[in-house]
Amino acid sequence: METQESIRTVTTIGEMQALSEQWRKQGVSIGLVPTMGYFHDGHLSLIRHARQRCKVVVVSIFVNPIQFGVDEDFEQYPRDLERDSRMAAEAGADVLFAPAAAAMYGATFQTAVQVKQITQGLCGASRPGHFEGVTTVVCKLFHIVKPHLAVFGAKDYQQAMTIRRMIIDLDFDIDLDLAPIVREESGLALSSRNEYLSPEERREAAILFQSLRLAERLILQGERDPEKVLLAMQAMIDAVASSKIDYIALVDPETLTPVQVIDRNIRILLAVYIGKTRLIDNYLVELSTGID
Numbered sequence: 001m002e003t004q005e006s007i008r009t010v011t012t013i014g015e016m017q018a019l020s021e022q023w024r025k026q027g028v029s030i031g032l033v034p035t036m037g038y039f040h041d042g043h044l045s046l047i048r049h050a051r052q053r054c055k056v057v058v059v060s061i062f063v064n065p066i067q068f069g070v071d072e073d074f075e076q077y078p079r080d081l082e083r084d085s086r087m088a089a090e091a092g093a094d095v096l097f098a099p100a101a102a103a104m105y106g107a108t109f110q111t112a113v114q115v116k117q118i119t120q121g122l123c124g125a126s127r128p129g130h131f132e133g134v135t136t137v138v139c140k141l142f143h144i145v146k147p148h149l150a151v152f153g154a155k156d157y158q159q160a161m162t163i164r165r166m167i168i169d170l171d172f173d174i175d176l177d178l179a180p181i182v183r184e185e186s187g188l189a190l191s192s193r194n195e196y197l198s199p200e201e202r203r204e205a206a207i208l209f210q211s212l213r214l215a216e217r218l219i220l221q222g223e224r225d226p227e228k229v230l231l232a233m234q235a236m237i238d239a240v241a242s243s244k245i246d247y248i249a250l251v252d253p254e255t256l257t258p259v260q261v262i263d264r265n266i267r268i269l270l271a272v273y274i275g276k277t278r279l280i281d282n283y284l285v286e287l288s289t290g291i292d
């Protein structure tokens with residue numbers, strides 16, 4: 001299908017499965033972009049990426065109750081289906097799949113998909129049950145939309161690595177593409193949760209990216225001790241009064257285990273509260289120059 005500005009909205013699982021079944025029979029490639037809606041340019045970049053690789057693009061919007069903790073923001077999470085629908089159509093999506101929670105989780109629902117190891121630390125430590133909620137819903141979306149390609153953002157890096165593991169372990173015949181993080185001019189990673197920030201907090205939230213760039217500078221200048229990099233980042237973030245660090249970690253980009261010495265490419269991941277809003281970000285620091 002060509003890029004178009006009208007979009008078909010599907011709300012039932014049966015209709016979505018029938019559509020996808022039909023496309024597959026016709027040999028049409030299907031791209032899926034799973035989201036919780038309230039679109040920004042980060043989401044749209046994923047849709048455009050899928051558009052380039054697949055004949056049809058399905059964007060799912062589902063604020064997934066089982067990936068939120070009891071004290072988290074499920075109720076408040078921003079929602080605007082009409083605006084999302086317009087934006088998704090403009091970015092080239094063909095179908096918006098927006099099921100109701102009751103359709104996804106019937107009264108007798110009792111199954112969970114768990115990726116055991118890679119979900120333990122980082123966001124998994126502060127959000128128990130979160131990744132199980134994510135893998136369970138993504139597994140369902142894969143069975144409903146039957147995509148050839150799924151596109152995820154590097155913004156939620158641990159999530160993407162977890163889903164990559166699930167795809168391999170459960171033999172899903174699906175390609176996963178990781179799209180780069182889209183940022184504001186200040187460096188702040190776009191997020192639907194930025195909506196919660198006051199104008200002042202929004203300015204202060206740029207400290208996450210600034211601390212990642214500081215870490216990169218230190219490492220490229222020769223610092224090899226992850227603890228020293230971490231302390232420098234901590235000091236920078238702590239200087240912002242409204243901030244509270246949840247975690248900062250320098251990890252192997254594949255396994256997400258902490259590195260003891262910085263002697264190869266690493267990913268730095270962090271979660272920081274700005275006021276009441278928990279924000280995440282991450283950054284790849286590349287040591288290899290390509291010369292050796």
Ligand code: AMP
Pocket residue numbers: 034035036037041042043045046151152153154155156179180181182183189190191192
């Ligand atoms: P969400 O709606 O927040 O669950 O995000 C849906 C998808 O969009 C996930 O794969 C995210 O990683 C991705 N995403 C969110 N923010 C960004 C961003 N700033 N840049 C790129 N991808 C993003």
